[in-house]
Amino acid sequence: MERCLMENLGEQKGQGVFISGKIAAVRDHGKLLFIDLYDRTGSVQCFVPGSHSMFAEAQKLSPESVLTLTGKVQERPEKNRTEGLNGDVEFVVEELTVLAKAQELPFDLDMADLNLDTRFDYRPLTLRRSDDRAVFRVQALIAQGFRDYLTSQGFVEFQAPKIVGGDAEGGAEVFPVDYFDVKASLATSPQLYKQIMVGVFERAFCIGNVFRAEKHSTSRHLNEYTSMDFEMGYITDHTDVTSMLEGVVRHMVATVAEKGERELAVLGAALPTFPEKPFPIVKLVEAQEIIKKEFGDDCVGEPDLSPEHERQLCEYALKEHGSDCIFVTHYPTEKRPWYTYDDADDPGYTKSFDLLFRGVEITSGGQRVHEYDALVRKIKEKLPNIDPEKEFGFYLQAFQYGMPPHGGMGLGLERFTAKILGLANAKEAAIFPRDRNRIDIRLYEQ
Ligand code: AMO
Numbered sequence: 001m002e003r004c005l006m007e008n009l010g011e012q013k014g015q016g017v018f019i020s021g022k023i024a025a026v027r028d029h030g031k032l033l034f035i036d037l038y039d040r041t042g043s044v045q046c047f048v049p050g051s052h053s054m055f056a057e058a059q060k061l062s063p064e065s066v067l068t069l070t071g072k073v074q075e076r077p078e079k080n081r082t083e084g085l086n087g088d089v090e091f092v093v094e095e096l097t098v099l100a101k102a103q104e105l106p107f108d109l110d111m112a113d114l115n116l117d118t119r120f121d122y123r124p125l126t127l128r129r130s131d132d133r134a135v136f137r138v139q140a141l142i143a144q145g146f147r148d149y150l151t152s153q154g155f156v157e158f159q160a161p162k163i164v165g166g167d168a169e170g171g172a173e174v175f176p177v178d179y180f181d182v183k184a185s186l187a188t189s190p191q192l193y194k195q196i197m198v199g200v201f202e203r204a205f206c207i208g209n210v211f212r213a214e215k216h217s218t219s220r221h222l223n224e225y226t227s228m229d230f231e232m233g234y235i236t237d238h239t240d241v242t243s244m245l246e247g248v249v250r251h252m253v254a255t256v257a258e259k260g261e262r263e264l265a266v267l268g269a270a271l272p273t274f275p276e277k278p279f280p281i282v283k284l285v286e287a288q289e290i291i292k293k294e295f296g297d298d299c300v301g302e303p304d305l306s307p308e309h310e311r312q313l314c315e316y317a318l319k320e321h322g323s324d325c326i327f328v329t330h331y332p333t334e335k336r337p338w339y340t341y342d343d344a345d346d347p348g349y350t351k352s353f354d355l356l357f358r359g360v361e362i363t364s365g366g367q368r369v370h371e372y373d374a375l376v377r378k379i380k381e382k383l384p385n386i387d388p389e390k391e392f393g394f395y396l397q398a399f400q401y402g403m404p405p406h407g408g409m410g411l412g413l414e415r416f417t418a419k420i421l422g423l424a425n426a427k428e429a430a431i432f433p434r435d436r437n438r439i440d441i442r443l444y445e446q
Pocket of ligand 1: 188189191212220221222223224225227229361362363364365366408409410411412413414415426
């Protein structure tokens, strides 16, 4: 006999089958016992009669114990039916095998109201909560949507290295690594490698962990996060990248809508609102004018938007354009990395952009400098104390030997997941979060 998954039990009414799964709850009524058993597809109420030879042992089982049950699927009496999967059936246990016993749990998995620290202290256990399972299934769908869309557009996936000789961004704080006898660091971004890959495949993407050593304590920052990046050649300017990104975002959301219905319901999450027209796109200066006009906050001329300004601009985009997304372009040259392309028509500003989603920046990107001489010049301007060939010679080879005009972007998977699902903190969307106080366990006594 083959294992029957919970989602298929309804088709087995009156039949003998075997199921395997974990105990969600045990309800002991003295002379009979109910066990809610769940597997990856759903759950079912199982019924152990008092006469069963394993009755006494079953009474002692803790939630999360792992069982295989043989028995029959029968209709539940009308008055005991519930909504949802298997609400109209129950499983009458004939044989019960304990595959693994769970110790008594430190808290009720689904019912306990746990603070973030406790959730992370017990991560191997709390990831099994229905909410957390739903979050990370949705996250997997987001990554799948990213992959599928870009693959369909002719992009090739590659694996970017995580140990690098310098700092890919030339600005972010790095975690140093002892690499045999020399100093190396953990990559803060696949930036240089994805650009190199444009010279190879024209269109390339990667999904991988990156490491940022800033000592942030915010709801948006992690010290290790998953960066979803793409880079594309033969562009006219940054708007080719924003268009591609818009397609990616819409497809990721469509994938979640299509395949994550159950998870969205578990989390009570509402899908984003997108306009039929393209996402709104404004220059930074225009965004600042809007914020001044709409919210009375004069930030015109500042080099960047503050978190509060990002929130306000998104509020405006939803109200005026029916869009949870808005692109902001043309950040000043001084605020963007040296690989960013300057806009000759708008001196002092770059062909760069951020994508804001539900109040938070989820993406940075832009057109890149693709000519060797211009690139060396920009590195020297931004980083006057380094020798570009010495520090970036490996990367610069790509430009010495011909690179098409290109651009790309990086999107933080945890931030995006948190915003899709309405989670207050990006750490809740980090499966094993690393922040300044934690690598799995807390680093300091509190
Ligand atoms: P940037 O540094 O802006 O750009 O990062 C791009 C996106 O990555 C996410 N992100 C983070 N998420 C969690 N914790 C952090 N500490 C963190 N830092 C960044 C955000 C952000 O929008 N190389 C460029 C991208 C490019 O131009 O292609 C870069 O890394 O969602």
